[in-house]
Amino acid sequence: MKKNYSAYKKTEEVYFSPEFAFPIAVIVMASLISYGLLYFFGIVVTVLFNVIISFIGNFYFYYFGKSSTAITLDFLIRVALTTGFFLFIDYGVYAMVIYQKTDVFNKLYFYLWLSIVLGSPLLYYIFQYSRYYIKETSMAVTYIKVYLTVHHDRELLTVIDTIQFVNTANRTMSDIKLEKPNCFYSEAELKKMNENSVRNYLEKDVFGGLIHLPFDADVLFMSWYSVIEDKYYDIELPFPFEKLVIEQEKYPTNVSEVLRGKKSKPLNLHIHANGGIRIFNADEVVIDLAESIPTAISKEERNKKIEFHRDSHDYYRDSKAFSDLVEKIRTSGGVQERFLIKNKQMLWSMTVSGLKGNNYPDVRDVSFSKYKTEFAELETIKLRFLPKELGIVYRGNYLYDWLALYINTQELYRLILELTAGNEEIPVLFELVFEDLSETGLKFTIRVGDKFILFTNWKIYIKKDRKQDMTDHLLDIDEDQQKRALYSEAWDLVWSKQYDRAQEKCDTIKAIDPRYGFAYFLEVRLLWYKEGFEACYAKKDFFIAKTQHEPAALAHMYNNYGCLYDQESKYDDSLEYFEKAILSNPKDGMYVCNLAEIYCKLNNPKKAFEAAEKSKELGHQSATLNAILQSKGLRYS
Known part of the structure; x- marks a missing residue:
């Protein structure tokens, strides 16, 4: 491949790190000590203290891990610079000491010092972040993100030297870094592995990862050696960048759109025998090269590649075992058969x-x-x-x-x-x-x-956990269907006044699911029909508690008690329970219609008409509703 191409370079984001706490703490501590020395012993002792700590600190870091500790000019320059830095920082405590002892305070010098101390780190951060932003922006508009997988028949025993997508106009290339070939396990090694490991090994790609591909890449460079074929391929192909599906990267959401850059659907590159390659972008074939002409290489280079491939294995690291493997693969015809099937x-x-x-x-x-x-x-x-x-x-x-x-x-x-x-x-x-x-x-x-x-x-x-989840869901569906069928059968018995048989159905439903709220609504209605109002009132708290977790069933329960109170002309109590039914299930217009009827009975036509209109909006239809609407809330039948 041609040289002097630049690849994508990741830049580290600039941010304030806890690592800065240590040097800041050292500077603050040194300043506090300098303050005490300056106040009690004067400027000479303070300067001497700063020289000593500068010498000790530089000595530790400069000579750490070195065998020689001879004092050098470079070391002395470092000590001098560090001392100067500490003395500059100490100007602030010097100004404070002077002010305390003489009541003289030079505001101009102090503010100038303060602006340098506080402003320098800020300017440094702004400079570093600006440089980071410019570099990241440059990378984002120059490269797109693509997840690339590279695959070849494992029995081709291939050594890949280069895979690079290149924009020859601006001399940029992708950042694909290839490692050594995948290990080729022997039959004995495979038998010791569990099924998942074997399957993962057989399906493993030669390369898989996010790469950064230059915008408008126009050439693909590839070179590889196939041990089985004993051929080296070094190809240069036009790359149809326009076939890639490009879209805006959405993540991470806390980063600006410019820095997120663009991405493409995954690329899959397959290397075949006879120098053939095929590249897919999602399901679209981008490059389909049936074969390539081999390139001659020296015997020394050939042997290096064979040795490199052999060294990536455990069992086949032995040259005799590796030669036997190569011969076995060549005579088996497996590579050719798999290639035929794949196409x-x-x-x-x-x-x-x-x-x-x-x-x-x-x-x-x-x-x-x-x-x-x-x-x-x-x-x-x-x-x-x-x-x-x-x-x-x-x-x-x-x-x-x-x-x-x-x-x-x-x-x-x-x-x-x-x-x-x-x-x-x-x-x-x-x-x-x-x-x-x-x-x-x-x-x-x-x-x-x-x-x-x-x-x-x-x-x-x-997957046992997923299978169990599926089984549980199917059981829930079966149980729900069974409950609904029994519930429907029970109501048919209620309408035919076979209350005891309906109660048996109700008991069966509760045995299947004791939390099924509508079973308790059925039971309270049976109690009403069989034993009357007072029996229902006596168990009101029980029935409401049993349906509390199921809003639709709870609304039915409240509505039931609203109807009971209505039957006894206790309209204020009835109104309260119809309102509770609406709060529990505000989308059912039946409860709103019942509320409108109660307002009619309480001689409040305005509220009756408003409730009737709301019931109609919710899709409810009944003769009672029509009567209230036609009479403007004066009549419900």
């Missing part, structure tokens, strides 16, 4: 059965695309890349991503070829049947026409 779309659909509730799939395919969809969409036969990972997300109070299915796509591809006899125009159906929600309760079948194979080369991972 091949096939006709397939998928059905999923046995799941309860509202779930949707989160798919990651072999081309590294991730997309959310619906199961109904997957049931449609269409050309797609084969699935590599299938996540299942339950829609509840929030999204519960409770299951992940990891698929061996090479084995899946081979079985598809076996069933279709290599005919890629024959559609394939994947059937996922959840016999239960355990890690062993899934059957995965590949079906082509009347032929099928049970596919077993997959791993399932269930």
Whole structure:
């Protein structure tokens, strides 16, 4: 890659730090001591004290960790400067001592000294912050933030030298810093690892992190050595910056928009065999280079790169073991097969059965695309890349991503070829049947026409806490549906005056959920119908307490007692409880209509009409409401 390009440089924000407390404390302490010495012993002793503490302080910091303590000219200059600084600070205490002893105070000199002491740190801070702001602004308008991931088939055993996006016009480049290759674990090492570690290792990117890419970058420089191919690639490609999706960075919100700068959707760079690369910006292909011409390198450089790659492993650090690995990979054909699968779309659909509730799939395919969809969409036969990972997300109070299915796509591809006899125009159906929600309760079948194979080369991972949350939510839904059904059946029995059977339904509801407020509203109405007003009044506090936590049920309870008092012509008491019902549930126009009716009975047509209009605004409709509105609050029937 060409040299003399500048990269993004992070500047440290300027702020007041607690670290400043120590030197300030030392200066204040020295000034206080100087004040005492100056007052009692005079200026000579004070100057001598400042020289001594300057010498001791500089001696400690200057010679700390050094074997020689010989006095140098540089050291003496430091002592002199430090002494001068302390003496300048001591002018303030000198002016105070002079004022105390002679009653003479030179305001001009003192204010000049004070302005320097207080103003210098402030000016220094303003200078440093201005420099920080200018640099950060310059970086923000020169570079955009991009999250970059770099991936290659792990069996290519690749050493990447350079990946840089460059703006050749203003000679700026990205700040990508590559480390050593990922460790290649042996089969024996993989067997000692748990499934999560193995999966993370197999999915690990070569590079992943936030980079700063120059605005209007026009060239991509890349160079890498593929051990398996024994080829070195050094390429320079035009980079289509205009294809990137650029947007304003929103965070952090406490930083100005200018300093936050711009960002782009993530970039994914895939390195293939034969010098091929592909770059995605989200789902759009930005660069698709099928192959590159290798670049010749010396045998010495080649051996250095092989040794560098070998040193990044534990088991394969041994040259014989590494050579055997290279030979095994070259003869297996795995790299070529995976490359073929990653670039091949096939006709397939998928059905999923046995799941309860509202779930949707989160798919990651072999081309590294991730997309959310619906199961109904997957049931449609269409050309797609084969699935590599299938996540299942339950829609509840929030999204519960409770299951992940990891698929061996090479084995899946081979079985598809076996069933279709290599005919890629024959559609394939994947059937996922959840016999239960355990890690062993899934059957995965590949079906082509009347032929099928049970596919077993997959791993399932269930997030137990998320699954439990989903299960609890589904139980709540079932319980709620059951309660609502029983509640509806109970009221049907009430209307047919089968009060005892309705009470049995009510008791069943309370057994399911003792906190279900509407069960107590049902019970108080049954008590009214069976035992009369006084029985209801006797348990008023009990019923209100039982519905206190549920505003809608509490409003019904207050309304119930308002109706009871209304039936006994106790209109003032009725008014109080209808008002409480409205406070508990102000959006239900029925309670406001009941209030309007009471105002009619209390001969207050103005308030009756106002309440009736409010009830109508809330969407309530009834014959009583129409009568109040038509009579302007004079009549309710």
